[in-house]
Amino acid sequence: MTVSSPANKRAPPSGEDIIVQLKKARVGIIVSVPDIVTSDGLLWPISKDPDFQLIRVCKEDEGVSICAALSYNNTRALLLMQQTGLMDSLNAIRAIAMDYHQPVCMMVGLQGKAPDETVLESASYGVRIVPPILDVMALKHIGIDSDADTQHIAPAIDTAYKTGDALCFLVGQSPVIAGGHS
Amino acid sequence: MIQRDLALTTLRPHVEPRDLVVAVYQSCFDWLALCPRDLNYVSTGAMGQASSHALGLALGSPDRRVIVLDGDGSLLMNLGSLVTIANVRPKHFLHLVFENGVYEVNGAHPIPGTGTVDFAGMAEAAGYQDAMRFSQLDAFEAALPGLLACDGPVMAVLKIVPGKAYPRDYKYIHSATARQAFRDALNRNET
Numbered sequence: 001m002t003v004s005s006p007a008n009k010r011a012p013p014s015g016e017d018i019i020v021q022l023k024k025a026r027v028g029i030i031v032s033v034p035d036i037v038t039s040d041g042l043l044w045p046i047s048k049d050p051d052f053q054l055i056r057v058c059k060e061d062e063g064v065s066i067c068a069a070l071s072y073n074n075t076r077a078l079l080l081m082q083q084t085g086l087m088d089s090l091n092a093i094r095a096i097a098m099d100y101h102q103p104v105c106m107m108v109g110l111q112g113k114a115p116d117e118t119v120l121e122s123a124s125y126g127v128r129i130v131p132p133i134l135d136v137m138a139l140k141h142i143g144i145d146s147d148a149d150t151q152h153i154a155p156a157i158d159t160a161y162k163t164g165d166a167l168c169f170l171v172g173q174s175p176v177i178a179g180g181h182s
Numbered sequence: 183m184i185q186r187d188l189a190l191t192t193l194r195p196h197v198e199p200r201d202l203v204v205a206v207y208q209s210c211f212d213w214l215a216l217c218p219r220d221l222n223y224v225s226t227g228a229m230g231q232a233s234s235h236a237l238g239l240a241l242g243s244p245d246r247r248v249i250v251l252d253g254d255g256s257l258l259m260n261l262g263s264l265v266t267i268a269n270v271r272p273k274h275f276l277h278l279v280f281e282n283g284v285y286e287v288n289g290a291h292p293i294p295g296t297g298t299v300d301f302a303g304m305a306e307a308a309g310y311q312d313a314m315r316f317s318q319l320d321a322f323e324a325a326l327p328g329l330l331a332c333d334g335p336v337m338a339v340l341k342i343v344p345g346k347a348y349p350r351d352y353k354y355i356h357s358a359t360a361r362q363a364f365r366d367a368l369n370r371n372e373t
Contacts, residue, residue, distance in 0.1 A: 058266050
């Protein structure tokens with residue numbers, strides 16, 4: 001179930017490239033609880049981009065339901081959150097995304113993961129348990145640790161909406177944007 | 183107190199063919215018996231999530247009316263959704279809360295705050311456009327056209343007691359058949 005990235009000291013992913021990929025995949029709605037990993041390089045730019053409708057939710061499991069409901073008429077959405085929110089939403093993901101087989105697409109910032117370590121070897125317990133949990137749930141996950149990884153985003157979202165399979169991107173390094181967040 | 187099935191029977195003639203009705207637990211089972219239709223959204227999956235599914239439907243189909251048949255115990259699990267919904271401000275969004283003070287399908291244990299919790303007050307404080315309370319059927323019946331016509335989101339809290347016992351068809355509400363029927367009807371009517 002895993003598309004993994006090796007341990008690396010590569011350049012972090014580009015926020016612009018992630019946004020390009022989301023638009024290429026026709027994602028128009030972003031549902032989010034702020035996450036420190038993706039805040040400056042992704043969520044702030046998205047919040048200012050008129051091509052996206054940003055729905056700020058109070059709790060991540062709301063977002064699971066919102067994204068699932070949107071999928072009924074093929075309105076594509078992405079739930080952007082931190083791994084703490086992922087953990088808090090496991091029952092909703094289990095029921096709504098997996099039991100119901102609905103294309104809930106998630107992008108999860110791994111708070112606490114160092115750039116030069118793999119997710120599975122992270123010194124952070126809260127980080128390294130994420131892939132095994134998703135594997136047990138049979139929830140496909142894709143690592144976004146460098147700019148080379150961002151090319152997987154649009155095809156994976158397209159596939160999710162074609163097959164109905166949920167999907168989780170694991171962002172291991174903070175995305176950066178040219179000039180930084182202002 | 184209002185009998186739940188009578189409240190739903192009162193609602194039934196006001197539901198238009200294109201309306202989306204999101205229902206949970208016993209209200210869902212009663213509604214399915216009283217008003218079976220493909221645009222009933224019954225697969226909410228996890229307890230408390232009805233209002234969030236409804237918001238997703240409202241975002242995806244902003245021209246449609248969305249009616250939520252929520253429970254008091256369910257809503258307690260997702261109170262933050264009141265703020266989220268109020269912030270998005272879906273225009274055609276009626277949130278009905280059937281308040282019986284207990285977790286009816288889970289052994290009828292009391293909900294925390296039975297008798298004191300004020301759902302309408304919380305909705306108002308969250309930013310809903312309006313929130314009303316009903317303990318008499320005729321008052322609810324009189325208010326329904328206005329509730330469905332005014333700009334949302336709006337909430338109506340109904341103090342209810344169980345009415346006729348309709349079967350709890352969990353297999354159906356969690357079925358792929360129910361979800362596909364809703365999906366087909368939604369997209370059929372979209373075009």
